Amino acid sequence: MKTYLLSAVASLALVAGMASAEEVRVYNWSDYIDEELLAKFEEETGIKLIYDVFDSNEVLETKLLAGGSGYDVVVPSGTFLQRQITAGAFQKLDMSKFTNKGNMWDAIEARTAKYDPDNAYSINYMWGTTGLGVNVNKVKEVLGDDAPVGSLDLVLNPANMEKLASCGVHFLDAPAEMIPAALAYIGEDPDSQDPDVIGKTEAVLSAIAPYVQKFHSSEYINALANGDICVAFGWSGDILQARDRAAEAENGVEIAYNAPKEGALMWFDQMAIPVDAPNVDGAHKFLDFIMNAENMAAASNYVYYANGNLASQPMLEEDVIGDTAIYPDAATLEKLYTTSPYDAKVQRVVTRLWTKIKSGT
Numbered sequence: 001m002k003t004y005l006l007s008a009v010a011s012l013a014l015v016a017g018m019a020s021a022e023e024v025r026v027y028n029w030s031d032y033i034d035e036e037l038l039a040k041f042e043e044e045t046g047i048k049l050i051y052d053v054f055d056s057n058e059v060l061e062t063k064l065l066a067g068g069s070g071y072d073v074v075v076p077s078g079t080f081l082q083r084q085i086t087a088g089a090f091q092k093l094d095m096s097k098f099t100n101k102g103n104m105w106d107a108i109e110a111r112t113a114k115y116d117p118d119n120a121y122s123i124n125y126m127w128g129t130t131g132l133g134v135n136v137n138k139v140k141e142v143l144g145d146d147a148p149v150g151s152l153d154l155v156l157n158p159a160n161m162e163k164l165a166s167c168g169v170h171f172l173d174a175p176a177e178m179i180p181a182a183l184a185y186i187g188e189d190p191d192s193q194d195p196d197v198i199g200k201t202e203a204v205l206s207a208i209a210p211y212v213q214k215f216h217s218s219e220y221i222n223a224l225a226n227g228d229i230c231v232a233f234g235w236s237g238d239i240l241q242a243r244d245r246a247a248e249a250e251n252g253v254e255i256a257y258n259a260p261k262e263g264a265l266m267w268f269d270q271m272a273i274p275v276d277a278p279n280v281d282g283a284h285k286f287l288d289f290i291m292n293a294e295n296m297a298a299a300s301n302y303v304y305y306a307n308g309n310l311a312s313q314p315m316l317e318e319d320v321i322g323d324t325a326i327y328p329d330a331a332t333l334e335k336l337y338t339t340s341p342y343d344a345k346v347q348r349v350v351t352r353l354w355t356k357i358k359s360g361t
Contacts, residue, residue, distance in 0.1 A: 124308025
């Protein structure tokens with residue numbers, strides 16, 4: 001009997017150890033969640049959360065397509081998600097495991113279905129636009145009171161960029177964002193898949209590239225907030241984070257964000273489960289946790305991005321839901337465009353073109 005009890009205790013200890021060892025590994029964009037939510041997930045589920053960050057879709061895609069990434073949940077943007085679904089990188093979601101799916105916003109799901117038909121592989125985390133972040137006072141000093149802060153002319157006109165170089169300009173290191181913007185600037189379809197049309201952006205971007213201090217997809221947040229640069233072409237939420245960090249620091253830096261009047265890219269960051277995820281059940285628990293309206297509101301209130309969760313909106317702070325830079329008005333929405341992923345042949349053209357633009361050779 002004693003032996004049996006000892007064996008039972010040992011077995012229980014083993015089971016408890018296995019339970020405590022359960023973990024979910026999440027790979028998300030940098031500066032993209034309220035870290036209190038990470039602790040909350042662990043407390044509510046008893047699952048250890050391993051949370052790593054990246055700052056470009058290309059980095060994520062390389063990990064996924066190499067296989068064996070080790071992650072349970074990853075957050076690609078819509079165009080990359082579509083290509084990775086086609087490549088077999090993701091598994092379909094088991095909707096029966098969700099209790100909060102009804103919180104999602106049908107208007108956003110209608111758009112994300114372009115990348116993920118029937119929204120079978122992913123849920124929307126955040127969405128927004130790509131546009132212009134400016135240090136209001138520095139740009140006025142350099143270009144005057146009539147600086148075109150709401151136009152792509154600000155950063156794609158060499159005459160303006162030559163002057164702005166004195167106070168610092170950062171661009172996203174993201175050809176899938178920058179090339180469509182250049183196409184919109186010259187009056188072409190930003191969703192063009194024609195290599196000859198895409199090639200027209202080389203002259204535009206090469207002419208201003210020497211005046212770009214850095215091509216990077218996350219450093220511009222602090223650089224703007226600290227007053228180290230005066231312009232960033234970046235993601236709306238990042239620039240609004242910079243605005244609020246500057247305000248909190250009371251450093252005299254005033255940051256504004258504008259979606260370009262020529263049109264702005266509307267992007268979607270989607271949470272999905274890799275086909276080889278080690279903990280599929282835990283991954284579904286994490287997604288369901290994120291789809292909780294209170295949790296999603298907390299994430300948006302922290303990062304200042306719009307989200308795809310309609311039920312969260314009553315819990316959003318007024319300076320989030322009421323800010324048209326985050327939740328655009330109807331007129332701006334009409335000018336927002338989406339893009340499709342490049343096929344392998346066009347992607348090679350884009351990659352070579354972008355490398356050439358950045359290197360100047």
